[in-house]
Amino acid sequence: MTATHIKRVYRHFLIYGLLIVLLALFLFPIYWIINVSLQPNNELFRFPPRWLPSHLFLGSYKAVLSSADFLIFYKNTFLVASGSTLLCVVVSILAGYGFSKFRFPAASLMLVLFLSTQMFPAVTLLIGLYSLYSSLHLLNTYTALILASTTTALPFCIMLMKTFFDHISKELGEASEIDGTSQLGTLIRIILPLSTPGITAVSIYTFLVAWDDFLFGLTLVSDLNKRTLSPGLSLQFLGEFSYNWSGAAAAAVIATLPLLVVFLFLQRFMVAGLSAGGVKE
Amino acid sequence: MKFKQFSMVSMSLILGTTLAACSSNSNTSNNKALPSNSSTADTSTTSDASKEKVELTFANWISTEDATKEAYNQLIEGFESTHPNITIKSLGIPFNQYKDQVLVSATGGNAPDIMMANQAFTPAFVGASIVQPLQSLLGETIANDILPSSKAGVTYDGQLFAAPWTPHPNALFWNKTLFQKAGLDPNTPPTTWDELLKNAEKIAALKADENGNPIYGIGEATKTGSYTGQMLYRIGLSHGGKFVDDQGKLVFGEGTALTDSLTYLRGLADKKLTPIGAEIKDLRGMFANGSLGFLIDGDFGRNNFRTMSGKGEAFDNEWGVALVPVNQTGRSETIFTEHQLLISKATTHADAAAEFVKYLLSKDALVLYHKLNGVMSSLTSISSLPELNEDDYAKLFNEQMKTASPFPTANPKFDNAMNEASSLTVLATTTKDDISAIIAKVLPNIQALYQK
Amino acid sequence: MTIRWSRKRKNQLFGLILILPASLLLSITILTPLFRSIYTSFLDDSLLSALHPWNHFANYKAVLSSGAFYHSLQVTLTYVISVVVIELLVGIALALILHSNIILRGFFRSIILIPWAIPTIVASVIFLLIYNSDYGVLNQLLISSGLINEKLNILNDASLALIGIMGIAVWKQTPLMTIMILAGLQGISKSIYEAATIDGAGATRSFFHITLPALKPVLANVALLMTVTNFQMFTLFYSLTNGGPVDATKSLAILTYETAFQKYDLGQGATIGVIWMFVLLLFSIPLYRIAHRPQES
Structure with missing residues (x-):
């Protein structure tokens, strides 16, 4: 009894110790970004660097928050990222289910083909992409950015959803079909509730792919009113003559805060796993 | 249940966003020809009606x-x-x-x-x-x-x-405060290359300021990138070098200018007169922070330094600007x-x-x-x-x-050549290899760009 | 018999309908520029000339016979393999911790995602500061902890620059890895563990005999994802080292960019892209196989 007790304490010690070390490593740069954002640029060139701002400097935050451009970039990014997430999640659920449940002769080949669309360097595709979106009259539209981010994320979302659906027993679906539920009904009512962790992971992934997009936003959109965050920040803070580190950091902090709330909300859906669904293995 | 709703909502949202985005489709390709409606509405009364918008x-x-x-x-x-x-x-x-x-x-x-x-x-x-x-x-x-x-x-x-x-x-900025600390006359900038180097050594000997910040004599760009190549070209000019001749033929490695320039840069590195691996954006920040004795930079310097130092116009008293010192050619060689x-x-x-x-x-x-x-x-x-x-x-x-x-930009690959040339600076300042070996290693890459 | 057959047909049709939206999306937006690039790889296509004649395999010969390509391939592979392996190990560890019954679990799961939400373009300039040889906090940390005596010049040292970039990639991407693996862990039924515990299997044994095999498809998927993502990585290389010092971090992405937009040779740029695609496929197919092997029940 005591031996297992000691073992448990030891285990806890190990888990929390590792957690603290890893969190420290991952959060230190975040701390540094916040630290940089609270100092004027001229304070950054000193050694040893300041661990805390010598005085609270809010100039960068004021500048970012009072910049109409930043708010536009922010809104655009949010629209594009949300649109891409919805589109990608729905399309990848359908396709993932299709690939998982129904065996076609060329299914494997098709999945590999889907996958290989991601394997060409974006830099060499730029001119082709630009011409394509130009001929579809989609330049300077949210649609262009949503399509571009969705297609970037889609192949993996499909594969991931397929993997998750593979886990869910086929018998479950078949049983429900015998009950007289339609195939689409089975997917929506029986299968999807069991796949929430997968769907959440795929949503977060797609959202952040669109969120971090630089190249498409830069190339397919040139209108300042449609600019997204990354190209916008680059335009405002990473100029010809100098970098505005403090400003860029402040913008990153402001941009990231609302996401944290979204994550806090979304991670709840990660908890419901197969264990809750009463699936027989 | 929840997920049925969720998926219905998502579906309709997707349709909604897509449609909205499609309809807001701005016609960039042909709107040049269209009269713009909002911004010119107020001026249209005063403008010549016959003129096309x-x-x-x-x-x-x-x-x-x-x-x-x-x-x-x-x-x-x-x-x-x-x-x-x-x-x-x-x-x-x-x-x-x-x-x-x-x-x-x-x-x-x-x-x-x-x-x-x-x-x-x-x-x-x-x-x-x-x-x-x-x-x-x-x-x-x-x-x-x-x-x-x-x-x-x-x-x-x-x-x-x-x-x-x-x-x-690009002209020579110097820091008057550091001049004073190093025992130099803050109002007499160097006029020759030798004076520049001597002054830089004296300033670098200060090593660090009262806060412990490092102090360097002069800031030269030494990070991979075409800007560093351009600065090497500038240093080459003052050593009597050229990049291309009047016929556009590459003469970068000919004569002693390139060797001399790289020897100069290696000297800076060996004596810790310049920070290594810095790009111009770092150097501007360092100059504005009082860590560099000299910086060769453009006329936008004043504005940059005012902002970057956080001191505004008051910072103007702490530095001066002079013509780039004369080296082997007998005139103030610089680029613009x-x-x-x-x-x-x-x-x-x-x-x-x-x-x-x-x-x-x-x-x-x-x-x-x-x-x-x-x-x-x-x-x-x-x-x-x-x-x-x-x-x-x-x-x-x-x-x-x-x-x-001006930069000899007639060949559109000049920018790429400058990027390659930065390797010369990087190798000269970070390795102990012979300067001649460095040139023999890098120059062919530049020559390849100028062939055909 | 006939009824069963038609039902199978009906199922296949339904399956095809499910796949249709994805197929349409991908073929419209990616395949056209992709085919255009493959076509371009056979042309003498320079931005600086008006004529773009067909030149058979001249681009391929030029690329494959140049040392620059192999050097960049080596840089890329070193980078990709190291980053993916480290991310997998750290990701598994973090996911296991966040899966276990710890306090503030939801909070930790959320904040671990933050690095991924910082725009790469901003992260890279902040890391320029963190790594700075004269003013960087990393040097301060390493010196005060007694690990080094002389300040490191990470991004300007041929032996350290790539490691510096890898560090940022791991920092930025591991959170995603963790969330994906965590999602995979949620998918493993608790009843298997319970059965194992009754059999007297310890934590280590049940990890190697239950968790890892069950996670294999998800792990293969995320490894695949990270392989492709890092093969494509451009921003970090471009803004941190621009391929330097000298060529120490000149990855294929930088080489392609240089060829297309500094040497203006779109033909050779596309050629590198095509070869790159084959290299990547070579890497991906085994991972793909692991991820999508039919499940044995």
Whole structure:
């Protein structure tokens, strides 16, 4: 009894110790970004660097928050990222289910083909992409950015959803079909509730792919009113003559805060796993 | 249940967003020809009704950068108020991606009407045939007014392809506070290369300031990238070197200039006179922070240093600026970078575009831009105006411009060559390899670019 | 019999309908520029000339016979393999911790995602500061902890620059890895563990015999994802080292960019892209196989 007790304490010690070390490593740069954002640029060139701002400097935050451009970039990014997430999640659920449940002769080949669309360097595709979106009259539209981010994320979302659906027993679906539920009904009512962790992971992934997009936003959109965050920040803070580190950091902090709330909300859906669904293995 | 709702909502949202986005589809490809409705509505009463309304797109990187945003807005305002039938639509592209983005949009059939450029970008735009000759559009008066030093950098195959707008000759900034601390006369800058080095050594001997910040004698760019290559070219000039001869043949490695330049850089590294691996943006920050004795930089320096030091105009008392010291050639050798203006080949409003370029080159525009950002003009008649020579700072840079050389950019691969050349600087400052071995290793890469 | 057959047909049709939207999306937006690039790889296509004649395999010969390509391939592979392996190990560890019954689990799961939400373009300039040889906090940390005496010049040292970039990639991407693996862990039924515990299997044994095999498809998927993502990585290399010092971090992405937009050779740029695609497929197919092997029940 005591031996297992000691073992448990030891285990806890190990888990929390590792957690603290890893969190420290991952959060230190975040701390540094916040630290940089609270100092004027001229304070950054000193050694040893300041661990805390010598005085609270809010100039960068004021500048970012009072910049109409930043708010536009922010809104655009949010629209594009949300649109891409919805589109990608729905399309990848359908396709993932299709690939998982129904065996076609060329299914494997098709999945590999889907996958290989991601394997060409974006830099060499730029001119082709630009011409394509130009001929579809989609330049300077949210649609262009949503399509571009969705297609970037889609192949993996499909594969991931397929993997998750593979886990869910086929018998479950078949049983429900015998009950007289339609195939689409089975997917929506029986299968999807069991796949929430997968769907959440795929949503977060797609959202952040669109969120971090630089190249498409830069190339397919040139209108300042449609600019997204990354190209916008680059335009405002990473100029010809100098970098505005403090400003860029402040913008990153402001941009990231609302996401944290979204994550806090979304991670709840990660908890419901197969264990809750009463699936027989 | 919840998920059925969720999926229904998502479906409808997707349809909604997609439809909304499609309908908000701005018709960029043809809106140039359409009259713009909102912004010109108020001016339409005063403008000539017979004149066609024109919207021009102007690709640039100065419209959103903090340092130049205000000047940009005022310039556009100044133009639109005198040309009510023309509106300028800004196409802001980040500086780092500027060249490739303009090339992509122009080859994709959507060239902006007017584009800003510098000497690294212009040769690419000319080489890719996306811009048109300007001589007839701008007229002889302007063409003949271009500063002699600027002329070569905008002339391709005998034709004027770019209007030189604002030149930025590099001069020598020195830190008076560090001079004093090192026992030097804060008001006597070095005039020869030897003095420069001696002063730099004395300043570097201070090692660190009272806060423990490192102090260096001089800041030279030593990080991989074409800017570092350009600075090596500048150092080469003062050692009597050239990059190409009059026929455009590569002579970079000929003579002793390149070896001498790299030996100079290695000396700086060995004696810890310069920070290693720094790019110009770091060096500007360090100068503004009082960590560098010398920095060779452009006329935008004053504005940058005021902002970066956090001290504003008060910081002007802490430094001085002088002509780049004379080395082996007997004159103050330096380079200048230049902002230029180009008109695209594909524009359907070449005349209106030319009007805009003429305005930006005009006295009105430059006096305004000079007042806000301290820039100069590449036109002889304007650079000599008292309004552009109102203080010693402006006079010094106009003086420096007389001996400044343009980059030999006739070959569009010059930028790439400078990128390769930066490897020379990096190897000279971070390894112990023989200078001759370094040159033998890197030069073939540059030669390969200039073949065929 | 006939009824069963038609039902199978009906199922296949339904399956095809499910796949249709994805197929349409991908073929419209990616395949056209992709085919265009493959076509371009057979042309003498320079931005600086008006004529773009067909030149057979000249681009391929030029690329495959140049040392620059192999050097960049080596840089890329070193980078990709190291980053993916480290991310997998750290990701598994973090996911296991966040899966276990710890306090503030939801909070930790959320904040671990933050690095991924910082725009790469901003992260890279902040790391320029963190790594700075004269003023960087990393040097301060390493010196005060006694690990080094002389300040490191990470991004300007040929032996350290790539490691510096890898560090940022791991920092930025591991959170995603963790969330994906965590999602995979949620998918393993608790009843298997319960059965194992009854059998007397310890934590280590049940990890190697239950968790790892069950996670294999998800792990293969995320490894695949990270392989492709890092093969494509451009921003970090471009803004941190620009391929330097000298060529120490000149990855294929930088080489492609240089070829297309500094040497203006779109033909060779596309050629590197095509070869790159084959290299990547070579890497991906085994991972793909692991991820999508039919499940044995």
